Amino acid sequence: MPARRTRGQRAGLTRQAVLEAALALVDREGLQALSMRRLGNELGVEAMTLYNHVANKEALLDGLVEQIVLSVAPPQLDASSWQAGMRDFAHALLTALRAHPDVIPLVVSRPATTAPNLHVLESTLRSLHESGFPAHRALDVVYSVTNFVVGHAATMSAQNATEQDTDDDQPGPLLDLDADEFPFLTAAMRVEPRIGAQGRFDFALEAMLAGFEAARTSASAPEPGPDRRREQP
Amino acid sequence: MPARRTRGQRAGLTRQAVLEAALALVDREGLQALSMRRLGNELGVEAMTLYNHVANKEALLDGLVEQIVLSVAPPQLDASSWQAGMRDFAHALLTALRAHPDVIPLVVSRPATTAPNLHVLESTLRSLHESGFPAHRALDVVYSVTNFVVGHAATMSAQNATEQDTDDDQPGPLLDLDADEFPFLTAAMRVEPRIGAQGRFDFALEAMLAGFEAARTSASAPEPGPDRRREQP
DNA sequence: CGGCGCAAACATACGCCGTAAGAAAAAGCG
DNA sequence: CGCTTTTTCTTACGGCGTATGTTTGCGCCG
DSSP states (O other), X not given: OOOOOOTTSOOOOOHHHHHHHHHHHHHHHOGGGOXXXXXXXXXXXXXXXXXXXXXXXXXXXXXXXXXXXXXXXXXXXXXXXXXXXXXHHHHHHHHHHHHSGGGHHHHHHSOOOOHHHXXXXXXXXXXXXXXXXXXXXXXXXXXXXXXXXXXXXXXXXHHHHHHHHXXXXXXXXXXXXXXXXXXXXXXXTTSOHHHHHHHHHHHHHHHHHHHHHHHHHOSSOOOOOSOXXXXXX | OOOOOOTTOOOXXXXXXXXXXXXXXXXHHOGGGOOHHHHHHHTTSOGGGGGGTSSSHHHHHHHHHHHHHHHSOOOOOOTTOHHHHHHHHHHHHHHXXXXXXXXXXXXXXXXXXXXXXXXXXXXXXXXXXXXXXOHHHHHHHXXXXXXXXXXXXXXXXXXXXXXXHSOOOOOSXXXXXXXXXXXXXXXXXXXXXXXXXXXHHHXXXXXXXXXXXXXXXXXXXXXXXXXXXXXXO
């Protein structure tokens, strides 16, 4: 039953309301369930009505990632430990993404460079600068942490998605692979996968933060070393 | 002109040919240009014909990420320096992703757990294990590096996309932001953005590898420390 | 209080999409 | 050559995003 209103009374529909309904719909039924007609039904309104509040579907999707990005508290950095602040920020961002896993593909492909986000970024850069990072390195740190969090969240959500295709909930190996064929892989996945993902996240995050700290304290860059990368022309 | 053949001669169409044409089309005109009808035209064939070689559009998209993943050489690890091998692997993966930026959203949302990929993963895990990582930490390392690379590639491609919306090629600030409002941000972006992105990638990658090396050499885990994260219930 | 302007909501229509179902054509094979 | 098998084409259905034009009811001004 599509939330009908007695015909004639106005909805007072709002961009915010549209975005919230869209986010709820995506959380409930996935990205592919989000169509203008469907979202209209959800709000008791015709599809075209939504165009009074969002320019088009692209803008609606942009609005979804905006909702998520704005929901995470900006990094709180005191000069004593920039690492603690970045760690909290990374965890908060991961939590926000995990709360809306179906939006992650959107977050990945849409840069969130709205004005409020840029201000958050600017203040974070200032804090990191006061902690001893040169400006461009501060940007490196912020970008790297967010990139890492987003990539990790994407991988985790993709795995959860395929894991739900086989809809049995016994805790056995979700990817049933031959222990003889993949001994190390099976050994590595023996740990409870949920803890494993979180543990991996913490492990790599600590490694990154430690690496950044090492780069910060040493004036000379700790750059590549013997580098044999290849690059496209 | 849609590559017509004189009616009657057969194409000898192949799954591989379909995937290559699809990848070329996506590279040329973006993900949204990839439809079964359009891809059929590209190959001089009706849309439904494609279903003889791919089960449905989902499978075709899976095939696209498969193409990319298989195109990057597996990590070559000699016991002397696991870091060099992982660094090369990261660079190769980044290069492959940057060659097909429009496929990145697909790579992000589709776990590439096909049999050949699992074998590559297994052999990488063995090498890392021989370098002194416990099995689960080896998995952490591989996952973290790939997550990081994918996240970084996604961010870079998203930025390049918005940067092309304003189609002027003067090298000025691609995100024209007020230097008074965002002093640190503008300072940080003063470096040539192309080099900046690559430099940031190398910087963070080295930090991660250094952090992993530190974790490997110390038996005691270098875990979080004073942790004030919050988590959803 | 009455009418009117205007923004919000509705209704219709167009050209796309993915793909199910069946006809037709080509290719292999005795 | 006829028969089977596989590939390709044709048609059709429901759903999509949205351009376009009409209706509706609230708030304001006289």
